[in-house]
Amino acid sequence: MAQTNRSALIFGARNLGRAIIETLVAQGWNVAGAARSDETLATVAAAGAIALRSDITDQAAVRATVEEAAQALGGMDLVVNAAAAYGGNRTGPFGGGPLAEAAPDAFDSWSVAPARSAFAFLSGTAGALATLDLHATLIQVTGGSSRRAMPGRGLWAAGAFGVRAITQAAALELREQGIHVALLIVDAGIEPYAGGGRPGVDPAALADPRQVADAVVFLAEQGPRSATHELQVTPLAETWVP
Template identity: 30%
Template sequence: MTHPDDLSGLSALVTGGASGIGLATATLFAARGARVACLDLVPEVPEPLLGIRADVADDASVRAAVDRAAAELGGLDIVVNNAGIGAQGTIEDNPDDEWRRLYEVNVLGVVRTTRAALPHLRRSAHPAVVNTCSVAATDGLPARALYSATKGAVLALTRATAADLVAEGIRVNCVNPGTVDTPWVGRLLATAEDPAAERAALEARQPTGRLVTPEEVAAAIAYLAGPAAGATTGTALAVDGGMAGLRTRPRTTARAGG
């Protein structure tokens, strides 16, 4: 019997696949037997991963990269829409151009990649799309208005696309990570007045008391992408250290009673 985690014989495409969650996902897919193409602006990835340059903000670039990936991998079974950029600020803080830029990458990037991949997915026996969303789509986070708005759109897009494609057997799901210990978060912390204090605050925000690892998010993506999740579509899987569902006391507070 095939192991439920096995991805042998499947071909996967991961956008933003050269670092962070994307690279962790591509690496895990390859370890489980999949052929994997990583689309990125700087597609420097280790073997056996295939790096392909693509800008998800440009439709022609996406279509060319997706078609190349399908040709070199022998088709496409899995698409992971992971490419994304962040922004800080309240609704007053970000100019219109920054709003447009984040929507171009975080939302329209998902649209462009999925749209370009659909002809290939329709030829697959196990087609799946997994979008990297965020806990920001479901919980109000301070100073993240623009970023949260884009991720809310990704969540709605995931469910609507799942409804549109379910009759064709194409599953569409998303993962909602909390704060993940990625290079992007590292750069964000570096700009803080007190990086150590800011990291501690981010860790304390998650009930587990630590940041999520890219590998933990990758494991959730791999589950949703694989044939073992054949009955799962239109679902948002939280990988957030309990942020969305738990209301715990601060860790400095002693527990009362048994």
């Protein structure tokens, strides 16, 4: 059944964010998408959403974008951070590589940037909602490294652990204000929106961005007596670690 008179703002729209935007628009939500590049903003507009330029790593920019979106949409029920945040040029292999071999700037690139993004998103959005006297569901997307470290990916896990900690704190702090904060853990690589898979990876082990978008809708539609603060999705073909 299509939703009406519900508004959402999605940060990031290249892959998962694009799937979330298109899913919400198809269900009748009023949607805005925030991104930095002209190419991504064009994608947002093509999906039927309002395109807003913003920087997810900038607390003030996030707050201003939430306020702008709420004014344009006539309210705010859902805000999602689906943007990938990295500092500068990523060095070495994915995750930063073995600690003994990591470059001097690897920590800032792999660890600091994701946590800063979560901080800017949650702090900026919470501040905007307080100013506007609005209640909403806030969803921070992260990966499986927020649950455990892996060899060669310690720096990436450090940032993901930081994302999880900041999101947990926000959930605890904002509950009494009627704001539902949830961490959505996608414990797998995400299939490119256009398909085609990833080299060397079993396509069945990749998360379908459209199905992850369905998980966002599930969280957004929860009532105050059934709020989920952490939700993990793992493809059956991917390794699952309890």
